[in-house]
Structures are given as structure tokens and as C-alpha cells.
Amino acid sequence: MENGHLQTSTGHRTDDRIKLNVGGKLFETTLSTIQTGGSDSLLAALSSRTSDDPDPVFIDRDPEIFSVILSLLRSDGLPSTARRFSKQELADEALYYGIESQLKTAMLPPPFSGIDASIVTTVHPASDGLPSAITAGGDGSIWIAHGGQISSYDWNLSHAGTIRTHLEDINSICRVYPEIAAVGSESDFGLHFYDFSGVRNMGSIHWTDPADPRIFKSRVTAISNSPSSVFAAFDCPHRENCILVIDKSTLKVVSELSRQSGSSAKNLAVGKLTWLPETGLVVGSSVTCGAFGYSGYIRMWDPRSKEVVWETNEPGSGRSSRFGDSFADVDVDVDESTLFKVCSKSGDLAMADLRNLGDDPWVYLQDKNPSMRNTKGGADSNSVICCYKSQAFVSRGGALEVWSRPPKAENRVDRESEVCEGLYRRNFMDKEEDAQRGIIKKIEGGGNRLFVVREDVEGIEVWESSHSSGAVSVL
Known part of the structure; x- marks a missing residue:
């Protein structure tokens, strides 16, 4: 100096x-x-x-x-x-x-607030532009499966490359390493790993059992991962299904969870998987819709003991099922250790504390925002829910709404009806004409962005908050 x-x-x-x-x-x-x-x-x-x-x-x-x-x-x-x-x-x-x-x-965009979010761009793959699966990165990048191809877009949403796989109709994709994707297909068997940096197929995992001839031609229905493992749900033509735990370093099967026959709604293949970093548990859900409405289950497994540590079935016994109003979709808020479901008929949103689950863990959120009454809410047979940044994003058909905590939220629960007031507040993110663009099929968050896929609409909508945001929910 x-x-x-x-x-x-x-x-x-x-x-x-x-x-x-x-x-x-x-x-x-x-x-x-x-x-x-x-x-x-x-x-x-x-x-x-x-x-x-x-x-x-x-x-x-x-x-x-x-x-x-x-x-x-x-x-x-x-x-x-x-x-x-x-x-x-x-x-x-x-x-x-x-x-x-x-x-x-x-x-990079500012911290994501659904109340202040808007569409900033649409990402269009060059060919076969109807997205069938997406996976978002923590830096705001996005990988899009379309047809038998996977296109990669970096943090700047610039096209970084496209690989053509040997698969058709990719329905599941999960980023297990910065350059490696785990992929499943509706029409092809097995779980497949692709390396973007080397543009090559690193190998495949198939669910087999020489002692059980029913286990063959298994397809992947859902994928999740932890720092050390990949969790993949498999489903066979005769409905036998399970979750395989795969070591990420060797790409070898370590164990098998939740083997079941698939003979009823309580035994169907898992459609959504989430790993919980706080506990190391895995949450899986399955939803099906038939002549008598929606039915399904939510289960939580401990991969170490291979045991189910909690489950609920809908329709089922007890007040939590709201018989005839089963959930249409489920998601986990990992940051808040909270489980959310959206009901198929009423459209109600309910939450449960993952640290305090029991026979009847659900608390139903009641909207007290006067400006939201008698508007676009209610039920829809195409409801989708996604939890991101301590917010719950819910679509009912083409409309998109956000449930977020207002400042100084008060948790007021009516123990008789199990209805919670004031903890979350609902706001619509889109305008009336925006909801006419098509039914929302997938929502995923990453890098302070929300990515939205609509049915039979090419490209991915990218939602971001404004850098000048000072918006708060209308009380």
C-alpha cells in the first residue's frame, strides 16, 4: 500500500x-x-x-x-x-x-413473485415444436423434449443445442447432472441417460425380474433425483409397477420401492415424484380419472428402509377425502415442507405440513380476497399445481393463479371445518384473454422463472417478475 x-x-x-x-x-x-x-x-x-x-x-x-x-x-x-x-x-x-x-x-431475473409476473418470451424449439416434457435448471435454463428430440436453452434462453434420441413420445425428463438428462418415453421401454456435452447415450436402465414373467417392457412414468440417487417409476403392460432407486455415480439399480399390481387406483404407477432434501424421503402421487371421477393416492417412502412411512388414498375414509371431491393434482413445496393438493370438483386448494402428517392432515385454504370473488375460480377437470419459491401456482384449464403468503399472514383455522383463512392469498397472474391461449398441461419453476406448457400449443411460455416490482397482493 x-x-x-x-x-x-x-x-x-x-x-x-x-x-x-x-x-x-x-x-x-x-x-x-x-x-x-x-x-x-x-x-x-x-x-x-x-x-x-x-x-x-x-x-x-x-x-x-x-x-x-x-x-x-x-x-x-x-x-x-x-x-x-x-x-x-x-x-x-x-x-x-x-x-x-x-x-x-x-x-438474471429478480426474485420470482407470481403477483408481479408476466410473460417475457416464448421459447420455440426448431422442429416438432409441441413440448412433451420439460426440466428447468436452477440458473433459469430449460431442457425441452419435443418428439424424439431434446433441445437445451441456457440461462440466457439462447439455444445451446439439440440432440436426437432413439426414443419417441418422451414423457419424462429430469436433469440429474448439469449436462446429463434422465429420460423416459410413453412408447419405448426403460430409463435412458443422455450426455449433452458429448451428445451420446450413456446407457439405459430396465426393470426386470427373472422370477416374475409379468415384469417386462416397463415404461417410465416419473423421475426425480437426489445428490446421490435417481428415482424412477416404472409401469409394465399388465400394470405391475414400482420405483427403482439408481446410483447416480454408477447408473446401477440399488433397490426397489413400492412394488404393486396396479389392479386398482390405490396401486397404479406413480405419476409424480419428489425427493425431500430435509428428510431424505420420497413423495409420490398417482391420479386417475374415470367414469366416477378422480381417484388416487399420495405416499411417502424412506429409501433407506424401503418402507412406506405415510399414505393417503382418495376416495377414502375420513373427512380429508371430501368424498366425491378427490384431488386432481398434487405437488410439494420443498422449501416450506408443505404438501398441496387441488380438488377436482370444488377447485379448493388444501395444504398439509409434511412434518406433522396424520390421518387427516389437510387444511383447506379459503380465499378472502374480495376482488377475486365470483371470477374465474372454481373447479376444472384440467387442474395443475406447481410449488415454487414458497408459492403455489394453480391452473384451471387455461387460467393461471398464484397462492402466496401476504405480509404478516395470520393462520386462522376453523377446527370444525378445517378451513384456513389468511395464511395464503389468491391472485390471478393472467388476463382473461391470456387464458384463451390453451389448456395448461405443465408448470415448472427454475432460476426465478416459471415455464408454462399449454396443450397443442408450440413453445414454452417464460414468466418473470419485473425488476421494478413493488407489487403486493390486494387485501
Whole structure:
């Protein structure tokens, strides 16, 4: 340190100036700003050049975009002039200068709030554009299965590549590693692993049992994973089904959970799987709709003991079933350790504490928002629920709504009716005309984005919150 100023390893002070000639336009900044890009960046490599050099460093790049890059290094944010360039143009320049991480931080959407969310773009695969399955990454990236292909889109929603699999009608996809997907198909047998980095099939897992001839040609119905395991639900033509636990490091089957005949709604193959990091348990659900309405089950397994530790069936005994109003869909809020279900007839939303489950764990949420009365709510035979960022997103046909905790929420439960008031508040995310775009079939969150798939509609809707959001629910 010299007179209170830091020095670099070359002996220069961090407040020394450096001149750059980018595409014929002169820029002048300080070493400290340049070094903000990190030691591996191109600009940091130029930090040995200071104002003592007779000529500025020449960089043969677009000076207009560089001014955005320089502003990013100075303030950790993007200036308004960045709007003149596409996300891909900015990403390409950030890659050239070696400051992708800074740009990624600045460009990622703000914390996701369903109340303030809107559609920002639609991602369209190049061919066979009807999505059949999706999996979102924690960085906002998305992998889309369409036909027998899987297209990858990075955090910037730029197309990163497409691989053609040997499968048709992919119905399940799960990202088990940053570049590896586990995939199942409605028309092909087994669980298959694909490596995006090497564009190759890494292998397949099949459910077999030499002692039981009924176990053959098993198809995958749901996939989830933990840091060490992949959980895949398999279903045979004669309805025998189970969940296989697969070691992620060896891609070998470790154990078998929940083998059942599939002879009734209580024994059908699992349609949705979720691993709970807090307890290491696995939650699975199955829903079917027949002439007498919806029926299904929710179960929780301990992969270590291979035992069912809790289950509920609907229709079933007890008040929790609301006989004739079974759940149409189920999802788990992993962050809040809460289980949600949406009822098939009433459209009511109910929640249960995963840490305090019993014979009758459900508390039904009552909407007390006066602005939401007598509007689009109610039941729908195409209800879908997705939990993300401590919010429950529910679609009833084409409409999309969010249930979120209002500020200073009070949990008031009427013990007689098991109805909860005030804990969650409902708001619609879309306009009336938006709901006409098609029935929502899948919802998934990742990277502060919500991805929505509609029936027979090409592409994936991408929902984000506004950077200037200050919205709160209407009380």
C-alpha cells in the first residue's frame, strides 16, 4: 500500500488509469474497474498497461457494446443503453472479455413473485415444436423434449443445442447432472441417460425380474433425483409397477420401492415424484380419472428402509377425502415442507405440513380476497399445481393463479371445518384473454422463472417478475 492506495502485483496502483481503443473509439478507466472482471478475464490481462504507455491498448470489437460492458464492471448493473442489443449479442461479448459470470448476475431475473409476473418470451424449439416434457435448471435454463428430440436453452434462453434420441413420445425428463438428462418415453421401454456435452447415450436402465414373467417392457412414468440417487417409476403392460432407486455415480439399480399390481387406483404407477432434501424421503402421487371421477393416492417412502412411512388414498375414509371431491393434482413445496393438493370438483386448494402428517392432515385454504370473488375460480377437470419459491401456482384449464403468503399472514383455522383463512392469498397472474391461449398441461419453476406448457400449443411460455416490482397482493 502506498499513501493509502492499493498496488497490484505489477506495482501499479488500482486507481491508475488505463486507456483502451475499442474499434477506433477511445475509453479511459481505472485498473480497479478493469480488475472487477476477475483474474481470468481478458481485461484483467491488460492491467499491466497503464497511462504510462504511449499508445492505448487496441481491441478490435464493437465499441458501443463495450460501453455496456464497461458500465457493467463499474456498477454491477446494466445501463439503459443495453436495451439496444439482444441478449445474445451481450452474451457473446461477455464471453469474449471473460466476464460471463458478471453479465449472468446482472441479467438474471429478480426474485420470482407470481403477483408481479408476466410473460417475457416464448421459447420455440426448431422442429416438432409441441413440448412433451420439460426440466428447468436452477440458473433459469430449460431442457425441452419435443418428439424424439431434446433441445437445451441456457440461462440466457439462447439455444445451446439439440440432440436426437432413439426414443419417441418422451414423457419424462429430469436433469440429474448439469449436462446429463434422465429420460423416459410413453412408447419405448426403460430409463435412458443422455450426455449433452458429448451428445451420446450413456446407457439405459430396465426393470426386470427373472422370477416374475409379468415384469417386462416397463415404461417410465416419473423421475426425480437426489445428490446421490435417481428415482424412477416404472409401469409394465399388465400394470405391475414400482420405483427403482439408481446410483447416480454408477447408473446401477440399488433397490426397489413400492412394488404393486396396479389392479386398482390405490396401486397404479406413480405419476409424480419428489425427493425431500430435509428428510431424505420420497413423495409420490398417482391420479386417475374415470367414469366416477378422480381417484388416487399420495405416499411417502424412506429409501433407506424401503418402507412406506405415510399414505393417503382418495376416495377414502375420513373427512380429508371430501368424498366425491378427490384431488386432481398434487405437488410439494420443498422449501416450506408443505404438501398441496387441488380438488377436482370444488377447485379448493388444501395444504398439509409434511412434518406433522396424520390421518387427516389437510387444511383447506379459503380465499378472502374480495376482488377475486365470483371470477374465474372454481373447479376444472384440467387442474395443475406447481410449488415454487414458497408459492403455489394453480391452473384451471387455461387460467393461471398464484397462492402466496401476504405480509404478516395470520393462520386462522376453523377446527370444525378445517378451513384456513389468511395464511395464503389468491391472485390471478393472467388476463382473461391470456387464458384463451390453451389448456395448461405443465408448470415448472427454475432460476426465478416459471415455464408454462399449454396443450397443442408450440413453445414454452417464460414468466418473470419485473425488476421494478413493488407489487403486493390486494387485501
